[in-house]
Amino acid sequence: MQIRFVTKPVHAYLIDYPVAIVLIAAPFILKLGQSGPAAIWLSVVAGVAALVLAALTDHPAGVVKLIPYPLHLWIDRLVGLVFLVAPFAFGFTGLDAWYYWVFGVAVFVVTSVLNAPEELLASTGL
16 A cells, blocks of 8 residues: 555645645634743744745646746755754643644654655556
């Protein structure tokens, strides 16, 4: 069984835009910010940046295809790293910290472990 199923279209339609919206809305729904306002606004800013990144990426859901998909994945991974470090850097505790750790791990899993390699994408025309 192929574990690497996140192709460009899957990433574009089922991950990029929905996750960006979650990053913007979740801090308010979950009432983040017990550790300080940075726990809210880091996620909101990342969500807005994710919308812009998705719109500018050369994948099926890109509006203006300027950013190559592999670079997009590396930017995602960098955001994942920032999310993993954020609780330590900003002193987040409790739900604030767990929110960023879970999101950071999820980003690495999706963009590294589950991401379909470019060779597979090229051979299938995706």
